[in-house]
Amino acid sequence: MIVGIDLGGMSAKAACLENGKLTKIVRVETSAQASYAETAHALAVLAVRAAQEAGVGRDGIDAVGIGSPGIIDSGTGNVVLWSNFGWEDVPLAQSIAEELQKPVFVTNDANAAALGEAKYGAGKNYRNSILITLGTGVGGGIVIEGNLFEGYKSAGTEIGHMIIRQDGEMCTCGRRGCFERYASASALIRMTERAMRAHPESRLKEFVKEDGTAGGKTAFLAAAAGDLAGQDVVAEYIANLGEGIANLVNILRPEAVLIGGGVSNEGENLLRPLRAYVYPRLYAPVRYAPFEILRATLGNDAGLYGAAEYARSRIL
Ligand SMILES: [Zn+2]
Structure with missing residues (x-):
């Protein structure tokens, strides 16, 4: 089971991709006031909730993908700069991978939308x-x-x-x-x-x-x-x-x-x-x-x- 997370300045959404369709979407509020560690933990919890809604638990997750605002180094999974949240070179993929013990990948949110639309939408x-x-x-x-x-x-x-x-x-x-x-x-x-x-x-x-x-x-x-x-x-x-x-x-x-x-x-x-x-x-x-x-x-x-x-x- 693959979990997708769409991270935004007000909320983050997550769902699993199963047979080309999203399972039930779960949400959590996000805030620039929260620390980086708090937000990363909230995203890990959200990923597990999405997996549970899809009928599996944390153990059923094969990988997590995140679309994040800002400049992303998708090679390392670091958010290089997201000025709204004051994030500078934070190891987002690594933080969540350590908590879940699963592979985690991060790309820019606009890139994620383009890939989604290309593979499952109009493209x-x-x-x-x-x-x-x-x-x-x-x-x-x-x-x-x-x-x-x-x-x-x-x-x-x-x-x-x-x-x-x-x-x-x-x-x-x-x-x-x-x-x-x-x-x-x-x-x-x-x-x-x-x-x-x-x-x-x-x-x-x-x-x-x-x-x-x-x-x-x-x-x-x-x-x-x-x-x-x-x-x-x-x-x-x-x-x-x-x-x-x-x-x-x-x-x-x-x-x-x-x-x-x-x-x-x-x-x-x-x-x-x-x-x-x-x-x-x-x-x-x-x-x-x-x-x-x-x-x-x-x-x-x-x-x-x-x-x-x-x-x-x-x-x-
Ligand atoms: Zn410009």
Whole structure:
């Protein structure tokens, strides 16, 4: 039995992967106030609970995989840096392995989601896929020939920080013009707010959230209602997203790009114009190397699937 753990700043979730499906998901609260040792112990206990829910105990666990925020050295299983929790080079895999007496592997949470979606979600029919998650930032991961690609010392695949505008908007990473400043859900909301100020006569204001501020859906709803300002925001957002995707596809040429996160709920309203933008910009045409842009299907569970799959791939 393989246990997957999805570690987050507010909670950690765990479940076992059995016959390609997750068993019952168990949760525990996490907190930046807790010490590293307390959190590591809580994760070990959580892994055993997940195994018990799957009908085995600690002895039935073959391996544990963890998707963790931050910079991860997946070779050692150390969390090199997770600033939210003040973790610097903590031996997460080793701590839990010593407590459980089982092999434990750690990868970055975005990478785990990409592996999960590639193997059990929208990418399961492809051996080469890229997951792009559109949320507060732009997260993602790359699966090549069925294996997660992490880069040297698993420090790669930070696709949200690919520059798409030299000297563009300032990013939290300290550089300007990053993909996530233009293609995240937060970027879409900023663009919508800007358009509302520039075009107070537009219908954008009819589609704001209850609190009167723009949401990720506002521009898409206004565009669908025929509003020109809304259509402009959507077209600009799709061009931003499409530019980054075309770069990634021209370098790696996967068979599919899988789009996750809140904005992906727009479904074909997002994907249809996105394909129309990306396909003509690919160096090798789609008729030569078939390529798809699809909506991710596992939602918040992608990280759990991927964490477990990561451990499975490491003990094979
Ligand atoms: Zn950046």
